[in-house]
Amino acid sequence: MIIAERKPFREIQDMVAPYGNVLIAGCGTCVAVCLAGGEKEVGLLAAQLKLARNLAGQTGRLGEITVERQCDREFIEPLREVATDYEAVISTACGAGVQFLAALLQDKPVFPALNTTFIGVNEAAGHYTERCRSCHQCYLGITGGICPVTMCTKGLLNGPCGGPIGGKCEVDPARDCAWCQIYERLESQGRLQQIEAILPLHPHSRTTSPGTVIHPAYLRRYAAHE
Amino acid sequence: MEASKVISAAPEAEFVPKILALVCTYCTYTAADMAGSARMQYPPTVRIVKYLCTGRIDILHILKAFEAGADAVMVSGCEAGSCHFLEGNLRARERVEYAKKLIAEVGLEPERLEMFEVAASDAPKWVQVVREMTERVEKLGPSPLHRVGASFAQVEAAVQRVVAQ
Incomplete structure (x- = not known):
């Protein structure tokens, strides 16, 4: 799965400082398993931001919502409606989820709460190591x-x-x-x-980003023009 | 003249710390109960939320307590090695240490949160830790998030709401 770490609180706080009502959108798949951006972590971040805002005498509503996966259009589509009440959105998904959400909410700033680190495994609770x-x-x-x-x-x-x-x-x-x-x-x-x-040279040319994969069964649908 | 002097010298309402204690039913709660039965005296600054095990205590419960206006939160469980659920108290300790970092990040003093271990038979220790925590909070002063007029009941109810979720 994709492993991520939460950004330092101060960095997140500074990103959303100009905004009053902020929605924190969690992702219930990889980043929930690595304890960085699931429902629980959304709650913790919201509680922390609420405390910090109270201390600074700031007002504004902090909304919390967690979807199953932010890298799937069908799951983030409902956020379009939810986000209308907010000035900005914090996404606790990996970089892919943040970008997909930012593309969905074109006119709204979407900020990342995590640093996406690698594809890895769950060695034990709270201990993750890279594998791929x-x-x-x-x-x-x-x-x-x-x-x-x-x-x-x-x-x-x-x-x-x-x-x-x-x-x-x-x-x-x-x-x-x-x-x-x-x-x-x-x-x-x-x-x-x-x-x-002897292994041949590694095909680094394939890793030119951004990558695209089209399943062979869907070639007619998505790659007909090629 | 004399009267105005008295009025101006009237102390502001004395600061009585509001400390929320999140305790396990097997050890610390039993010790607190015994302290009461034995008529041991300690400051009336603490209110108890009883958990089946400190392992159930979520960092969110701690943060919500501060949000609701608690001046300090103490978590108290069994002594290391004597948890009824083997390692609930060890997990609570890890969480409390992490929660200290989280509250420090937002600008609250991490000393406002502490983990203690009080064995079921150790009522004097319960008295001692409540005194210790009360003194600590008196030195720190009211929480900057202290809600004017927030009662213990409100602080406790806020935690109960979160626990029930």
Whole structure:
């Protein structure tokens, strides 16, 4: 899932300082799981802003609403109506959700409350680590389920650099060397010969942003002009 | 002359701290109950909201208490290792520490929030922590969010509303 962290409170406070009535729109999917922007976090941010505004003697209404996903038009469509009562909107979604909402509410300022960090996993409650750089070319099948693009600090595709010491990365000795782990994993599964395959240059050209994916079943609908 | 002097010298209404205590039913509440039964004396500055476990206490409850006008909030549970639900009090401690950061961010003194551990048999400790918290709030003065005229009942009701949600 997408992992995000909440911005410092002061940054959020400054962004919405000129506005009276502000709607805080949460997202109930990835950022809710990583405790950054779900219904609970919307409540906490609203409570904090309310306290700060009371302290500063500011007035204005703070609305709270959380939709299932802000990256889906059908879920954010109702916000168009809700937002009419507010001068500005704070979105606690990832960058994708904030942009989708800002596009929907063309004439209204939409501010991000989070810094989107990476695609990762839930190690334990409150502990998230990166696993995928969404690089458009997955090597996990031949690297024993360990991603060299993400997990190797240098993103090397054909074995380790000369730096690992005792299975640890030379960039940060606290990290495991991804390629040492790949070696061990493949060895334990009896498919070490796979490591000998030379991977071609990584297709960085595919990662030109912004990316677009059209499902083959929908080519007629969306790509007919191509 | 004498009368006007008396009027001008009339002290402003004395500041009596409003402290909301969010406590667990097994340990701290039992200790507070025992303190009452034993007629132990402590300042009448604290009102109790009883939870089945401090693990149920949400940061939102704490923030709403401040919003409603509490001068301080104390969370009090079982001693580490003796939670009836194994680790509810440990979770509460983590939350209280995080909530301290949140209230500091908005400009409230984090000292207005504290976590205590009071065992069920330890009524004197309950008396001691209430005294400690009261002294602390007296030094800090009224919460800058203190609503003039907000009663304990209002502060408590605000928390109850949030808890019921």
